[in-house]
Amino acid sequence: MSERTGAGEPSRTLALLWGTAPDAPRKGPARSLTVDTVVGAAVGIADERGLAAVTVRAVAERVGVSAMSVYTYVPGKPELLDLMVDRCYLAMDRTPWTDQPWRDRLRAVAEDNRRLLTAHPWLTEVAALSRPPLGPGVMGKYEHELAALDGTGLPDVETDAALAHLLGFVQQHCRAVHDAARATTDSAMSDADWWAANRPVLERALDPAAYPRAVRVGTAAGEAQGSAWSADHAWAFGLERTLDGLAALVGR
Template sequence: MGSVPPTTARSSAGDPVRTLELLWREPGARPSQRGPRQGLTVDEVVAAAIAIADEEGLDALTMRRVAQALGVGAMSLYTYVPGKAELLDLMLDTVFGRMPRSDLSGLPWRERLRAVARDNREMYERHPWVLAVSTSRPPLGPGMLAKYEHELKAFEGLGLDDIEMDDALTYLMGFVHSSAHSAADARASQREDSMTDEQWWAISGPLLARVIDQEKYPTASRVGAAAGAAHNSPYNPDHAYDFGLQRVLDGLGVLIDQRASGTAGG
């Protein structure tokens, strides 16, 4: 599986009109043009591109590479999608549309938000290349809107106005994205290194204890040693996620409680 680079692409960077036409196409649609009947569908092109990005990372994704995977000429691929920018939007929207969505009905609000966070975390684990795409201009296709609709329902009935619902969801998704990126980096580091985090810490921990001046760095020495011993590594992605998500929920809980009591937040 491909490693996760820094942000390397942006969604909605292509022709907006053509992109929206493709995003909202009929499922299984073929290019609407004269000439020989096309042997592929847009969906098949997108599926091949997702498979390449999942396995090799976003840097490996080129129109030529997708064409090779499909067994067609590189130029013929442009009869299906205008270019890589539009293809990337189709890939994102497809992933968003197909990701599992937990049933939120009947759950307390904290459990609803946990479920939304978990669904997104699992999506990033299956498709780590998504972490490398800036979606400040999201692909406005059916997959993206279905995802947004579902996740907003986790905040329904909590007394938040529409802007606050959007803000709260953005806040939650920002945490999940950051956490998933750190976890992906940790997994990539372990794949690229012959030494596991536990092995690295077993060697480094005792060495650090000998060389670090505990009188000069008393707090760092104490806290670092305690954290390293607790996690048996310098960083534990699962612990960081659990701890951070709880703090996110606590913070949103203050706002929700304020709205329930009719008080204004600072």
């Protein structure tokens, strides 16, 4: 089940994202951490163990304070998730734009986002379409990627939709790669090993007379890709077809 951004209290989240949250008066010793330290610890846990492992208690253990102390930096996990997403967006690669054709610029946008989601696979589990955390990372990323569509002649609404369409492809592809990697880890068996182990059963069950297209096409694809599904082949094919679709829109 996906987590979603924007589930926290908006004014408090935005204040934390932009560093305008006032220091609440409190008794006791001075605070020993920063919000950035807490968020960095949460990102580290998510990268190592997945998003489900990110709890206030786990973050507290990582930074060496009590769970109650963490709440003096962030109100709760919903706000923490927004800060984690924005931090990753702020630090991601951003290919500089010069005078490349728009198609090359969008290909670079896709590749930059692919690297981001490969480095932080848990981001593929975060739904952030309708209520993204509008912090400096999100806004900087959006501004930069919109600029990749400069010169296409698309009106503003279609520019936004074209970018969302491209990023949707990247998100779904990387989620599929993430799920495939988890399946391999959970089964302790690579795809190649799985097909080799089940080949005798499959050869008996998959009758070419009953499934002529499935057997012919599936065999050709499997031989070409080395397995039933190749992440690299799916990426190259899907990205070019996505750009082809946008080319029809731009050419219109």
